Structure formats: structure tokens, C-alpha cells
Amino acid sequence: MTLTRQTIVEGLTDLLGTERVITDAQVLKEYSHDRYKKYETIFGIYTTPIPAAVVRPKDTDQVSDVLTFLNENKINCVGRTGGTATEGGLETIVENSVVIDGSRMNKIIKIDEKNMLATTQCGVCLGELEDRLREQGLTTGHSPQSKPLAHMGGLVATRSIGQFSTLYGAIEDMVNGLEAVFPTGEITRIKNVPRRSCGPDIRHVIIGNEGAICFITEVTVKVYKYFPENNRFAAWALDDMSAGFDILREVMIEGYRPSVARLYDAQDGAQHSFDQFAPDQCVLMFMAEGNAHIANATAEGITDIVSKYDDCQPIEAKIIENWFNHLNWGPEKIAEERELIKKNKHIGFTTEVSGNWDCINTIYENALRRIQEEFPHMDDITMLGGHSSHSYQTGTNLYFVYDYDVKECKPEEEITKYHIPLNALIVEETLKAGGSMVHHHGIGKYRSGWTKEEHGSAYYILKGLKDQFDPNGIMNKGTIYPVEK
């Protein structure tokens, strides 16, 4: 029997008590979507089904009780922590969904300096953890732009990546152990050991699951010594992206691991005022960090490589360092941006993809060309460009950035008129060239239409996880896994 909104709320209240079951109408509306700047919501319009309740469990046992209840009654559940998702992962597309908000599970459980590990509940904000660690001369090395807002559970659930990834890796390289609850209420803990050869690495069933398989309750990450005094920045202006990709590749395959390795095209760079010192040019920048011997050797090695490329002109490192130190987004910056979007009816979005070195420039050129040739509202686009910000031995990512004036449509039509078709052109060109359609924001609901194409024959494995762990399909419907028509 399908439960009504009222009986769902009653059942949850019996489990958690009234103060942990939220039914305030405005909260429910705000928890029906994720895009922190979803255009329609800026105008007070909410078109996604409004959840029946938001629950705020205090511990893992309460998460287990809630999931057991939702699973027995086949109620769709959307996990949430920091609420900074960008790809629709938080949208409650099923009527009478329940949102499990883990943000009140916010204890830093242990900082273990001997084994260089930090353990937190899922609702600990990364910024808070980093502040605590830095007081002790430590860091996680994780620094996504959303660091002041995003929480450990969400960061693991989306396979997030930070600005220092070229040295420290992405979240999957940082996570040591985990605790998670599956839809049946089963609580599972993966222990903290440096490495093991005991079957497949089951952490990867949980990391990146986007709330579509289980709810993450506790995370243990590695920590590193923090040496900000040794940071060394270096930057150059150059004429084209293709040469920039070649330099990034050479730096990586020569074995250097700068923490930051970024390449901006002229259009994206101009948004950051790089045109003041590199007009109509691309900008390539690096930061070396860590122990002084390593940081200095890395900075010198990279300078040697770049000096072989004739068209690279050095940029004063201090300018880049100042810019870089103000990249993160806190709540004030987000509130200010929402006001500006409402006032100017002007909005910007991004689509991030990745590819090996042999196809990354093709993806860059073809996606931009296709948008220019095929996007029907090109006159409304005010900026179209991109950058690479995470490099690997085998390739790099591309972060396409596009801004537009929203013209002649209702706020709720913005997404279908602009964002969805622009996103689609980039994803299609990336898949065609052999790249991956999502580098770090997660598939969410906006890219789940391409999940099967992305994974090809390996979709068999991905689907097996859903069938095994969530046979009733209650976990974040439409996220990662496409809704079958």
C-alpha cells in the first residue's frame, strides 16, 4: 500500500521524534532541488515534486532506521549533506520523496597523527576539518572550490576533486575507510589499512554512489604535512591551448607533481581579468608545494620544460598567487551571485569532462565549434570558453564555461532552452572523441541519459550494483541510473 504524505511523516516521527522531521513548506521547497543557482528557484518557482519530509538523523543507527522504513514502504530517498551539488543529484523527482539530510552528523571523530588519518561523520564541512588540521600543521590536500560549504559525505558521494589534485589526487585517492548504510538498514564499515589484496576494492561501491546505492555516514581520509611557506607559483602566457596541453603532458610524464596545474583559454581567462596582463592569450599556471626540497625541484623542473617553448612569456607569479588564494566560494558569494542573476537575467554554467592526451584538444575544439555552429541561441551567449585544471599521467580534464543572457522565456524554461542543450553538445562531442562525459561533478540527473553510453559493456557491472543493493529502487531515482521510460 502506498503511504500518504501524512503517514510517511508519522512513521518518520515515530522513529526520530518531531524535531528531526522537518515539514516546513519553505524548507521542503528548497530541498527539492540542488543547483545552488537553479534559475527558476531564484525567481521563487519550484517545479520539482516537493518532498514529504526532510529528516535530520543524529547518528548512523537513526539513518539505518529511516532507510529500513523507506525501503519497506518503497519511498524514494534523496541523501544530502552540504547541498552544493550541481548536476541534479538532489532533485526529488518522485512524489513524496524523503530527504535524508546528514548535515547534523557533524562530529570530527578523530585526528590520528601517528597513522596520518582523520575520521569524521558525513556532515562535517571540509573547510572546518581543514581549519582544525592546519592548526596541527596537517592538511587533507583536498580543496574543491566549494570547500567552505561541501561536507565529507557529499564530497565522497560525488567523487569530488580539489585544486591541489595533481599532487594529492582526488577524493578516491584520499579515502581510507568508510561507514555506510544500505537500503535494508545494513550498516557496513570498511576498515582503515594502508593497502590490501583481499578481493576487489569495495570502497569503490560507495565512493561516487551519489546516494543511488547507499548513504555514507562516516569517512576516514589520509592527512599530510602542511607546508604553505614552501608554495611556489609560476605562470606563463601563450597563444594556443594545443601548446598548453603539450606542456601539461610533458610536465606530467617527466614525473613532476605540482599541486596546481592549470591552463585557461583567453575567453575563460578574461572572466578572471587575465586579459589585463595576457590579452587574447591563454594562461598556464603551476603551484609546487610540500617539503622545500620537493617544492623547489618541482618548480625548477617545470620552468626548464616551459622555457623550451618559444611562445611562452612569463607572468608575475604574485598576480596568480593572489588570484588563486581567492578562488573559493562561501555562502556570501553564492547569495551575492543569486541576487545578480535575478537582477540581470544573466547566468553562467559549466560542464566538466576528461580525455586522454591524444584527444583532449579535439574535444576542446570540436565542442566549442559545435556550440558556435549549432546552438540556436548563440546571440544570447556572452562568454564561451574553458580551462584544464586537473592533469594526470594519461590525460587531463576540461572545464567548459558558458554564460548567457536569459531572453524571451519564463524562468522555468531556462534549463531546457539553454543549459540542457549546451551541456548535451559538450557531452556528445566528448563521448564521440573517446573521453569521459563527467570529470568530477557526478552524473546526477542531468547526465544520466548518457550513463549507458559512457560505460558501454561495463554498464553490466554498474547495473549489477543497483540490482544487488537497491532492488526496490528507492535510492535517489534518476541519479546515475537513467529512469527507464
Ligand SMILES: Cc1cc2nc3c(=O)[nH]c(=O)nc-3n(C[C@H](O)[C@H](O)[C@H](O)COP(=O)(O)OP(=O)(O)OC[C@H]3O[C@@H](n4cnc5c(N)ncnc54)[C@H](O)[C@@H]3O)c2cc1C
Ligand atoms: C561554488 C561551487 C564550487 C564547486 N567546486 C567544486 C570543485 O572544485 N570540485 C568538485 O569536485 N566539485 C565542486 N563543486 C560541486 C560540489 O561541491 C561537489 O559535488 C561536492 O562534493 C558536493 O558535496 P555536498 O556535501 O555539498 O553534497 P550534496 O550537494 O549534499 O550532495 C551531492 C550528491 O551526493 C549525494 N549525497 C550527499 N550526501 C550523501 C551521503 N552522506 N551519502 C550518500 N550520498 C550522498 C546527494 O544525493 C547528491 O547526489 C562545486 C559546487 C559549487 C556550488
